Amino acid sequence: MIKRSSARDRILETASQLFQERGYSEVGINEIIDKADTAKATFYQHFPSKESLCTEWLKAVHERSERVRQEILDSDLAPAEKIDRYFVGLGQFLEENDFRGCPYTNTGAVIDEECACIREKIESHKLAIRAFFHKLTAELCPTGRRAKALGDTLFLLFSGATVEGQNLRSLWPVEAARAAAGELCARESDPTAS
Amino acid sequence: MIKRSSARDRILETASQLFQERGYSEVGINEIIDKADTAKATFYQHFPSKESLCTEWLKAVHERSERVRQEILDSDLAPAEKIDRYFVGLGQFLEENDFRGCPYTNTGAVIDEECACIREKIESHKLAIRAFFHKLTAELCPTGRRAKALGDTLFLLFSGATVEGQNLRSLWPVEAARAAAGELCARESDPTAS
DNA sequence: TCATAAACAGACAGACTTGTCTGTAAAGTG
DNA sequence: CACTTTACAGACAAGTCTGTCTGTTTATGA
Numbered sequence: 186m187i188k189r190s191s192a193r194d195r196i197l198e199t200a201s202q203l204f205q206e207r208g209y210s211e212v213g214i215n216e217i218i219d220k221a222d223t224a225k226a227t228f229y230q231h232f233p234s235k236e237s238l239c240t241e242w243l244k245a246v247h248e249r250s251e252r253v254r255q256e257i258l259d260s261d262l263a264p265a266e267k268i269d270r271y272f273v274g275l276g277q278f279l280e281e282n283d284f285r286g287c288p289y290t291n292t293g294a295v296i297d298e299e300c301a302c303i304r305e306k307i308e309s310h311k312l313a314i315r316a317f318f319h320k321l322t323a324e325l326c327p328t329g330r331r332a333k334a335l336g337d338t339l340f341l342l343f344s345g346a347t348v349e350g351q352n353l354r355s356l357w358p359v360e361a362a363r364a365a366a367g368e369l370c371a372r373e374s375d376p377t378a379s
Numbered sequence: 380m381i382k383r384s385s386a387r388d389r390i391l392e393t394a395s396q397l398f399q400e401r402g403y404s405e406v407g408i409n410e411i412i413d414k415a416d417t418a419k420a421t422f423y424q425h426f427p428s429k430e431s432l433c434t435e436w437l438k439a440v441h442e443r444s445e446r447v448r449q450e451i452l453d454s455d456l457a458p459a460e461k462i463d464r465y466f467v468g469l470g471q472f473l474e475e476n477d478f479r480g481c482p483y484t485n486t487g488a489v490i491d492e493e494c495a496c497i498r499e500k501i502e503s504h505k506l507a508i509r510a511f512f513h514k515l516t517a518e519l520c521p522t523g524r525r526a527k528a529l530g531d532t533l534f535l536l537f538s539g540a541t542v543e544g545q546n547l548r549s550l551w552p553v554e555a556a557r558a559a560a561g562e563l564c565a566r567e568s569d570p571t572a573s
Numbered sequence: 574t575c576a577t578a579a580a581c582a583g584a585c586a587g588a589c590t591t592g593t594c595t596g597t598a599a600a601g602t603g
Numbered sequence: 604c605a606c607t608t609t610a611c612a613g614a615c616a617a618g619t620c621t622g623t624c625t626g627t628t629t630a631t632g633a
Contacts, residue, residue, distance in 0.1 A: 191609090192609080207491065210405065210489060211489060213589080214590080214592085215589085223610075223611080224612060225591095225593090225611095225612090225613080226610080226611070226612080227610050228592095229592070229593080230610080234592080235590095235592090286488070289546070291488040293546055294485040294489070294545075295402050295489055297401065297405070307546050308546065308547055308548075311546050311547060334555070334559070337551075337552075338536070338555065338556075340539070340543070341536050341540055341555060341559070342532070342535050342539060343539070344539035344543050345536060345538035345540075346535055346539075348484055348538050348542045349534070349535060349538050351487070351488075352483070352487055352501050352502065352505050353502055353506075358531075358535060361528070361531040361532065365532040386581095407619075407620060407621080408621065417580075417581080418580065418581050419583080419621095419622085420582085420583090420625095421579080422622095423621095423623080424579075424580080
């Protein structure tokens with residue numbers, strides 16, 4: 186007989202999907218356990234609260250996205266190509282998730298102010314993405330002291346593309362951001378070009 | 380005796396404040412009517428549902444933001460200065476609202492998919508901002524066929540600054556976006572500069 | 574002054590929420 | 604086999620939510 190995945194895994198996976206699709210605050214525990222085909226007592230045996238389920242979910246999301254960034258960094262592409270690849274990946278992510286945008290941003294918009302634990306996770310996730318761009322722009326223009334500013338610009342283009350892709354349910358913001366990033370990188374590595 | 384503002388006005392004003400502070404889905408009607416010092420029957424006399432209150436709120440937000448953009452367009456500043464002014468205004472807005480970000484984006488993250496009425500409002504609000512940037516970039520470089528692309532880039536920087544200002548509770552994303560926008564504008568109006 | 578409209582207070586319905594609890598059944602381990 | 608962990612089923616508490624309803628009070632205008 187096929188061993189079913191553990192109840193905990195089913196709960197976390199189901200919750201991840203539902204949170205991503207409709208948002209943390211719009212999904213209740215009852216629905217999660219129904220769809221995960223488990224019992225409420227089992228849920229509370231593995232997670233002390235709904236909030237802890239949220240942090241586990243976000244942790245998994247962060248780890249996966251860090252792996253993606255690390256793979257890009259480890260690849261032998263040129264810096265500008267690495268950046269381009271990351272924007273292409275964003276487009277795929279949005280399409281795969283029905284343009285639901287960033288789980289961190291979406292969650293941050295609904296949890297209350299005093300939930301410091303989740304707020305910190307949001308901040309560090311965003312700063313990790315920013316640091317990723319900083320690494321790449323430093324690689325791109327090792328002599329330029331504008332690497333940091335360029336990294337911030339790319340980070341903001343990336344965020345803007347994510348959120349407007351979500352708002353407009355469209356891929357054009359990602360493509361526009363990608364094109365802008367490509368041009369900025371080209372200009373930075375060859376400042377004399379038009 | 381001082382005439383108190385009408386119950387409807389009090390409800391809408393109170394709801395606007397609470398929705399902005401904590402998000403549409405996190406604020407209940409009971410809290411709104413308590414804080415607005417009115418009765419539930421009165422609420423339902425003026426608004427058929429909570430959702431209709433939401434659309435009224437968003438409508439008012441949109442109208443105010445359109446006025447701000449129109450004022451900038453009507454001013455006698457140079458195009459690049461108009462753009463700069465809009466970014467400065469964003470920083471003020473975020474500070475005044477405790478970095479709660481864009482009401483439209485925040486609401487879009489929690490309302491369900493089939494609520495087409497609100498989805499449309501989000502889309503047209505965002506496209507209005509984009510059109511604003513397009514107008515300015517067309518003014519900035521009347522001959523350049525890259526005006527549209529530049530407008531989109533500025534739009535995405537603006538969105539990115541808004542959402543990351545919210546996520547990080549900080550003003551640096553706005554300042555970084557502003558600086559990047561300034562540089563892009565300068566380069567566009569004088570393409571030979573470094 | 575009288576009539577009409579608006580606002581009031583608040584009970585109520587019915588469905589939802591998170592979380593606790595009791596007890597039972599199954600599965601893995603010595 | 605016996606023991607222990609894990610999962611299951613689901614009632615229950617205590618609270619939330621939106622929305623309806625009844626009836627009273629206050630204000631406004633003819």
